[in-house]
Amino acid sequence: MSALLCVFALVLAGPPAQAEADPHQVEQPHDAAAAEAHGSAEHDGEGHGESHGHGMPWHEQHTVFNRLCLLLRNTFTPIFDALGMTPEKAKATATSVFQPFVVMTWLMCGGLIWVASYVRRRLSRIPKKDTTGFVEMCAEGLRNFTRDAIGPGGEEHAPFIATLFIFITLANWAGLVPGLISPVGVSEGDYLLGLNTTFALALVAIIYVHYVAIKKTGVKSYLGHFVGEPWWLFPINIPIHIVGEIARPLSLAFRLFGNVGGEDKVLHFLAITMFLIAIPLHTPMTMFAVFTGMLQAYVFTALTCSYIAGFLEHHHEVHGDDTHDEPAAAHA
Numbered sequence: 001m002s003a004l005l006c007v008f009a010l011v012l013a014g015p016p017a018q019a020e021a022d023p024h025q026v027e028q029p030h031d032a033a034a035a036e037a038h039g040s041a042e043h044d045g046e047g048h049g050e051s052h053g054h055g056m057p058w059h060e061q062h063t064v065f066n067r068l069c070l071l072l073r074n075t076f077t078p079i080f081d082a083l084g085m086t087p088e089k090a091k092a093t094a095t096s097v098f099q100p101f102v103v104m105t106w107l108m109c110g111g112l113i114w115v116a117s118y119v120r121r122r123l124s125r126i127p128k129k130d131t132t133g134f135v136e137m138c139a140e141g142l143r144n145f146t147r148d149a150i151g152p153g154g155e156e157h158a159p160f161i162a163t164l165f166i167f168i169t170l171a172n173w174a175g176l177v178p179g180l181i182s183p184v185g186v187s188e189g190d191y192l193l194g195l196n197t198t199f200a201l202a203l204v205a206i207i208y209v210h211y212v213a214i215k216k217t218g219v220k221s222y223l224g225h226f227v228g229e230p231w232w233l234f235p236i237n238i239p240i241h242i243v244g245e246i247a248r249p250l251s252l253a254f255r256l257f258g259n260v261g262g263e264d265k266v267l268h269f270l271a272i273t274m275f276l277i278a279i280p281l282h283t284p285m286t287m288f289a290v291f292t293g294m295l296q297a298y299v300f301t302a303l304t305c306s307y308i309a310g311f312l313e314h315h316h317e318v319h320g321d322d323t324h325d326e327p328a329a330a331h332a
Helices: 002-012 030-048 064-082 087-097 100-121 131-150 154-174 194-227 231-277 282-319 322-331
Strands: none
Touching: 064 087, 064 100, 100 131, 100 154, 100 194, 131 154, 131 282, 154 194, 154 231, 154 282, 194 231, 194 282, 231 282
């Protein structure tokens, strides 16, 4: 699941860097070049002055994390060049692939995989009061949450829902660590980079919802959900349901990006204000952001569970509730 999230983030990521000047281009006259540079500077100041990164492309920002990404870009550019790409294409590809928010996503996924492997090797029948016990407690809580949100049998979707919840929570909290960025809320000038990650998460969630709907209810019942009741209103019901299904990933993506991105900008503003008035105004907001980071993950996963439950409830309404009583009757 974590690897799938990474793949979607990489596929959807767009290169934020502006095109560089061609060294073989004929030099412009001094006055014309100065006027063009002045106009460009004014445009950048208006369009990017208040954005994350002060309107500079990430590879021009001198932070520790960006320097790491720049090192990866410079390391892999010759590799892409050796694969048959032109030098310009190789550099553009490396700049796009090793953007900070993409690298941050890979690091988070790698960390989650390592923690899961570590805990799995240390599992035992007797609960332990260490990292393993804490992770087991969190997993049990997420399992109960999934069962309560979806209904009987909902715990089988707990691995997917728990992965979404943990990944989104950590992605939200990453922006609170000095020097790091939140891959779901970052923006750079006119490029809303965080939308790449939030759209990837929303697409994965919606694809899983429809996969479960077809698997659990069958193709006939799945299509019947779009036809609605009464069936003779299908010319109206089908377009309405299709628009609703398209709106779901859009609402998930924009809600998560807007809330986390806006919160990060407020914290950035308050941190700058602290140096001007010597009052740590950002401290209470940071504590609140820890709570809201988890809250946004809860909203995202709760909505995903409600989408799954909606398809399953429609199937039970059409075929009756006997499916819930069959296991109990068989056990009796």
